Amino acid sequence: MERTKPAAEFGAWLSIGAYIFLSVMKLAVGYASGSQALLADGLNNSSDIVASLAVVIGLRIARKPADAEHRYGHSRAETVASLVASFIMAVVGIEVLFQSVTRFLKGEVPVPNAAAAWTALFAAAVMYAVYRYNLRLSRVTGSLALKAAAADNRSDMLVSLGTFIGILGTVWGLYWLDSLAAVIVGLVICKTAVDIFKEATHLLTDGFDDKELETYKATVTSMEGVEHVKDIKGRIHGSHVFVDLTIEVDQRMSVYDSHAITENIEHKLREKHRIRHVHVHIEPH
Numbered sequence: 001m002e003r004t005k006p007a008a009e010f011g012a013w014l015s016i017g018a019y020i021f022l023s024v025m026k027l028a029v030g031y032a033s034g035s036q037a038l039l040a041d042g043l044n045n046s047s048d049i050v051a052s053l054a055v056v057i058g059l060r061i062a063r064k065p066a067d068a069e070h071r072y073g074h075s076r077a078e079t080v081a082s083l084v085a086s087f088i089m090a091v092v093g094i095e096v097l098f099q100s101v102t103r104f105l106k107g108e109v110p111v112p113n114a115a116a117a118w119t120a121l122f123a124a125a126v127m128y129a130v131y132r133y134n135l136r137l138s139r140v141t142g143s144l145a146l147k148a149a150a151a152d153n154r155s156d157m158l159v160s161l162g163t164f165i166g167i168l169g170t171v172w173g174l175y176w177l178d179s180l181a182a183v184i185v186g187l188v189i190c191k192t193a194v195d196i197f198k199e200a201t202h203l204l205t206d207g208f209d210d211k212e213l214e215t216y217k218a219t220v221t222s223m224e225g226v227e228h229v230k231d232i233k234g235r236i237h238g239s240h241v242f243v244d245l246t247i248e249v250d251q252r253m254s255v256y257d258s259h260a261i262t263e264n265i266e267h268k269l270r271e272k273h274r275i276r277h278v279h280v281h282i283e284p285h
Contacts, residue, residue, distance in 0.1 A: 006015040009059045011134045015149050016052045018130045019045045021097030022123045033116040035170075037181035039094045041120065044159060044189050046151060047092035051085035055149050058082070072277075075237035079203045082148040086197035089152070097274035100182035117167040124160035127153055142240075142274065148196050155192040159185050208234040216243060219272060225249055226262040227285035240276035243269060251284030258282050 026042030029035075058081020066073040101176040131153035138147040166181020217229050233245040245265065249258050269275040 008137060008141040008146045009056060011143075011146050012052050012055045012059060012149055012208060014051055015134065015153060016056070016129060018126055019048045019052060022107075022126060023049065025119060026123060027275040029116050029119045033113045033188050035116040035163075035167050036100055036179055036236040037166045038116045038120055040100060040185040041090060041123070041159055041163045043096055044156065044185060045123075047088050047189075048156065050147060051088045051152065054081045054088070055146070058084075059143070059146075072237055072242070073240070075240045076204070078143060079100070079200050079236075082196055083200040083204070085152070086193045086200060089189055089196070090191035093186050093193055096189060097183060097186035100179055100186060104176070106181040112164040114168075114171055117171060120164035120167060121161045124157050124164060127157035127160060138282075143159055148199070151196065152192055153175070155188055159188050162188070197247060203236050206235045208236065216269060216273060216275070219244060220247065220265055223264060223268060223277060225253070225257070226265070230283060242277045242279075243275050244279045244281075246281045246283060248283050248285035 009223065023042050023045035026038050026045060030038030030042055055078075058079075059078045061077035062073075062075045063068075064074045121275050131150055134146055134150035134153055137143075138150050162184050163181050166177045166184075169177035170183075213232050213234050216234070217232050220226055220232075221229050227250065228248040229245075229246055233244045235242050243252055247261075247265070249261060262282065266278040269278050
């Protein structure tokens with residue numbers, strides 16, 4: 001599992017490279033053409049650079065081995081990085097909304113040219129490719145930070161598509177559409193920030209999907225020697241899943257045989273469900 005961390009980090013660096021290129025292009029073309037929507041999209045990508053850097057730092061820290069003060073390792077740094085990214089996105093989203101609405105109310109609605117529209121469409125195609133790559137990589141590595149980055153890539157792709165439509169409509173005479181697209185960009189940024197924030201806080205407070213626990217419980221219950229699963233808990237540290245189990249076995253069973261059952265459970269959950277750490281407590285049935 002540890003070998004997947006550099007791969008996840010490469011995905012974050014790929015996002016950073018794409019965001020630097022696209023933000024410079026969008027801000028330059030948006031400023032030259034007067035497109036509020038493209039400028040907002042460029043600011044969005046600028047915030048994504050900082051958010052992606054937070055993900056890289058989180059992944060670097062998560063790779064550190066366990067020490068005397070972090071017995072469970074540093075994997076939760078990934079989740080903290082996602083939380084920091086959500087704050088950055090929220091600030092930029094609110095700023096984009098404020099600027100877009102203020103300019104619209106003041107009647108500052110310049111008419112962009114077609115170059116701005118094609119720039120947005122090109123950016124959408126680039127972000128779609130980055131999104132697909134990072135989504136696949138997050139599934140392979142199990143990295144929650146990279147999963148959050150992929151979700152941001154997807155929202156950026158949709159934002160650029162919306163920007164393209166808004167600018168094109170303005171070029172065709174719907175002068176208010178560019179401002180509307182800028183507002184939508186701000187709303188999408190805020191929505192993405194809220195989604196990432198909710199998932200990160202859920203994990204940091206040891207929230208866990210009850211359906212997943214039931215799946216693990218069914219696997220353990222079906223194993224030979226397990227009479228009953230009395231209790232099961234789960235928590236997530238970055239890309240690592242920790243499961244605590246209390247099982248009941250035949251009270252006449254020897255310590256050696258009951259220990260063998262715990263070894264089988266650990267191996268089964270690791271192989272079938274990719275669970276990194278399993279702690280099994282045994283009680284007599």
